[in-house]
Amino acid sequence: MDRLLLKFGIAAPILYFATIIVCSLLNPGYSQVSQYVSELGAAGAQRPDIFATGIMAAGASAIIGGLAFILGLRRKARGLILPLLTGLSIIAWGVSMVLGGLHPMPDERHGAYGLGMAIQAAPLLMFLAISGRADMTGLKTFLLMVFLASGALLAAMMGVGHVVHVAQVGLWQRAYALASIPWIAVAALCLDQALAAKDKKDRAAKA
Template sequence: MRRILLGCGAAASVLYFATLIVASLTWPGYSHVTQYASELGSADAPYPAIFNLGILATGGLAVLGGLGLVWHFAAAGRLLSGVLAGIALAAWGVGMIFGGLHPMPDPLHNGYGLVFGVLLLPLTLMIALRGRAGVPTYALLLVWLAAMIAILAVMFGLGGLVTTANVGLWQRAMALAMIPGIGASCLFLARR
């Protein structure tokens, strides 16, 4: 069951990108460079249900993946750090569920910023894995964390790099920095 739950966490990362690609193909003229991903679920989109249902399912899978993290680390005698890692992933999942239930421009679309809970995932995994993983694993987790923080800083205005002409591109960069790490972490742990 633990492996199934962790597999759900891995599937969440694949489903997010599949949803983004499929929903964008239904909107002629949609631009991944200039438009937010969430616009695919707005009233302006030709088929918003594709994006919104995909994001809901992504969020649900991530919450299940969070339970898998708790289960995995509890079985290894690391309940507290496992709970923290599980909460970090589940928070991202709940934030995604908010996004699917409350399409743009609804103020609840951002889900109280819960998606940023995933920023804590690399740190909580490092704590949970202490003494049980090699230097390359810790290095990968640090690179993942650094990439997320760097792109998030740019998204929040550092350097004035994000403009209306490239906001979608930066959002995709953030997704690429954030989401594959979720899937890779869950797969890594499912195989242990």
């Protein structure tokens, strides 16, 4: 069951970025450099319904995928707390996407009151959850790099270094999204492969 549900974790980032690409094409003159992603779903945008549906689908996939991370990591990690926190962080991001689709910008509920920021901690939490697994060294290195890169970009978005300006805020937002979202699909795929190997080993041991 957990391996099946992990497919939703793989789909979530794909749906998110596909929505941005499609809606950008539907809005001639929209700037990926200077405009926020959420403007694609705001009043006045072309087909905001497509944007809302897309990000809600991504959010729903992340919620299911987050549950799969909890179940899957329980089989590959010791203890319950870190797998639970990892999955809940991904689920929180998914919930924020659903709320963002239900309440278009500039509704104050569009930002889900910062709930989506929980995704920032997820790579580190997963890294800690599998820290004792010698067979997942590559994934651990990847997760640590994601955490550091997304943390640096988030700090820049929050004003550290004064490098983000209105004229290119959209570019920075997309850079942060690329650092903080696609890893979910990569991690879900790696976890699925690790679980497949474990299942195969278990079947061989019973034979």
